[in-house]
Every structure is written in C-alpha cells, then in structure tokens.
Amino acid sequence: MNFLMPTAGTPYRFSDVLHAKLGLFRGKKVFDKYAQILKSYFCVNNIAFVNSGTTANFIIYKVLKDLRKRDDQVEVILPAYTAPSLLLPIEAEGLKPILADIDPATFNLSVEKVKEKLSDKTLAIMPVHMFGLPCEVDAFLEMTKG
Numbered sequence: 569m570n571f572l573m574p575t576a577g578t579p580y581r582f583s584d585v586l587h588a589k590l591g592l593f594r595g596k597k598v599f600d601k602y603a604q605i606l607k608s609y610f611c612v613n614n615i616a617f618v619n620s621g622t623t624a625n626f627i628i629y630k631v632l633k634d635l636r637k638r639d640d641q642v643e644v645i646l647p648a649y650t651a652p653s654l655l656l657p658i659e660a661e662g663l664k665p666i667l668a669d670i671d672p673a674t675f676n677l678s679v680e681k682v683k684e685k686l687s688d689k690t691l692a693i694m695p696v697h698m699f700g701l702p703c704e705v706d707a708f709l710e711m712t713k714g
Contacts, residue, residue, distance in 0.1 A: 625657040629692075633661050636691055645685050646694035647677040654694060663691065676703040679711075686711065 603615050618624050629644070644658045648667035658665045668681040675698040682693060693712065695703040 622653045622657065625654065626660065629657045629661045629663060632692055633663065640689055641691040643685075643687065643689045644692045644694055645677075645682055645690060647675075647696055647698075649675055649698070650696060654696070658694075664689075666690075670698075674701045674703075675699060676701060677708075679704050679707045682708065682711065 599617060603617070606615050607613065616627070618627065642662070642664045643666045644663050645666045645668050646654055646658075647670050649670045650667075655665050666685050668685045669678050670676060670681075671678045677693075677695045693708050695705065695708050697703050
C-alpha cells in the first residue's frame with residue numbers, strides 16, 4: 569500500500585522535492601547569501617533565522633521585555649480569535665495577554681476595540697493578518713506614536 573503526503577491541493581513535482589533536498593547540502597553558504605540579501609533589503613546589520621513563527625515570537629517578547637521603559641508595561645494586546653501559539657510566548661515572559669475583539673467582516677483585530685484596551689501598561693499590540701487578509705497596520709502604528 570502506498571501513502572502520499574497530503575499537499576493541500578498543490579501537487580509536488582519530483583523536481584520540487586529534489587531541489588528541496590539538494591538545499592540541505594548547500595547549508596551555510598545558502599543561508600549566508602540569503603542573510604546578506606535580507607540585511608540589505610531591511611537596512612539592518614544583524615538577522616536571525618529561526619525554525620518557526622512561535623520561536624520568533626519568543627525572541628520578540630524577550631527583547632521587548634528587556635527594552636521596555638517601565639517594569640509595569642506588561643500587557644500585549646492581541647485578537648481574541650487567535651491560535652494558542654501566540655499566547656505561549658507572551659505568558660512565558662511573564663507578560664499579560666489582553667484579548668481584544670475582532671472585526672467580524674475580516675476576523676482581524678478591531679482597531680476600535682484595541683483603542684479601548686490601550687493603557688499605560690501596554691507593551692505591544694500583536695495584530696494578525698487572518699486568512700491572508702491584511703490588518704490595518706497603519707492604524708495600529710498610529711496608535712503607538714507618542
């Protein structure tokens with residue numbers, strides 16, 4: 569009996585699998601080149617590759633906690649409709665997740681509901697682009713000015 573890996577509707581060609589496997593043998597040289605491209609694009613001196621978004625969030629909240637202006641800045645606002653993997657890094661750093669309601673039309677974090685939750689204790693807002701629909705990044709950035 570043969571089993572095939574589910575592809576979520578996108579069939580893999582043999583050449584795709586071969587190309588992915590060959591990348592394993594290129595190792596550090598490929599990562600270094602990609603890192604240089606990203607550093608140049610984002611105009612930064614350092615960049616880190618991690619294995620998942622959850623790991624990236626652990627790093628982000630550790631750094632934010634270390635850089636915060638006051639020890640009482642412990643609140644991170646995020647959508648109530650979210651994945652548990654977004655809560656884990658927040659709680660692991662001893663920060664407090666503040667769940668805000670979503671916009672029912674997009675399932676993205678509601679700008680109005682975030683405004684209601686903002687306080688002097690807010691350290692970060694974690695908007696999520698649900699189902700490929702971009703959230704209102706500019707509105708959230710505007711809230712953080714000042």
